[in-house]
Amino acid sequence: MKRNIKLTIEYDGTNFNGWQIQRAGTRTIQGEIEKALHKIFNEKITLIGSGRTDSGVHALGQVANFLTHNTRLSTTEILNALNANLPEDISILKSEDVPQKFHAQYSAKRKTYRYCILNRKERCSIQRDFNTFIPYKLNLTAIQTEAKNLIGRKDFRAFTAANPAERNASIEKNTVRTIYKFQIQKKGAYLYIDIEANGFLYKMVRNIVGTLLEVGSAKLSKGSVKRILLQKDRSLAGSTAPAKGLCLIKVTY
Numbered sequence: 001m002k003r004n005i006k007l008t009i010e011y012d013g014t015n016f017n018g019w020q021i022q023r024a025g026t027r028t029i030q031g032e033i034e035k036a037l038h039k040i041f042n043e044k045i046t047l048i049g050s051g052r053t054d055s056g057v058h059a060l061g062q063v064a065n066f067l068t069h070n071t072r073l074s075t076t077e078i079l080n081a082l083n084a085n086l087p088e089d090i091s092i093l094k095s096e097d098v099p100q101k102f103h104a105q106y107s108a109k110r111k112t113y114r115y116c117i118l119n120r121k122e123r124c125s126i127q128r129d130f131n132t133f134i135p136y137k138l139n140l141t142a143i144q145t146e147a148k149n150l151i152g153r154k155d156f157r158a159f160t161a162a163n164p165a166e167r168n169a170s171i172e173k174n175t176v177r178t179i180y181k182f183q184i185q186k187k188g189a190y191l192y193i194d195i196e197a198n199g200f201l202y203k204m205v206r207n208i209v210g211t212l213l214e215v216g217s218a219k220l221s222k223g224s225v226k227r228i229l230l231q232k233d234r235s236l237a238g239s240t241a242p243a244k245g246l247c248l249i250k251v252t253y
Contacts, residue, residue, distance in 0.1 A: 002067040008094035009062040036085040056243030110252040120189040132245035138216035157232040160201035211238035
């Protein structure tokens, strides 16, 4: 029987074309890790991620699993071997044996994403790849008020987009998700938006953040989020916030 190995992964998504393997020559996180796994185990291994982060999106707690015939290497040796064979913008934080039934995607109960905004007149040179720079004043109270309308079980059709990576992406699918926690914190010039849900649609977090930024700048009026949810019309919502401000923080099982 094959072993099932669970990995907890951190990566800087700046120089990747997302998580999922694509055409030859395209740099992806899944592709780099599978290449390292093949080198270590000398067998064809498919890595299953909890979800597919987009190009430029980061992770502090992505989770993946893979099956292997190898019983010789300990989980510590696997972790060390992977980190020795991976580029510096990917780190394996934890490696552990898990039951056969564990599946990184289908076993996930909740995911937590954080979106980081730098809200001041001067841009940041050092952390520019990890936040979205907003030089104008934002109405934090208005943002927090509208964000409350997103908590709970809702149809988020207006906050998603067709995913070109999926077959039959234009076909109608279930767009109902449950947001358990929506927390907005201001620390100095930084604004952190943390969202925990049972799952996320394609570009859902970035579309929600883009909408809230337009609320904060008075481009969208009070009650906009309720109306957008009710009418399920993407054109009524705000623009898609840049990928670089988004980070997958945690996957809960």
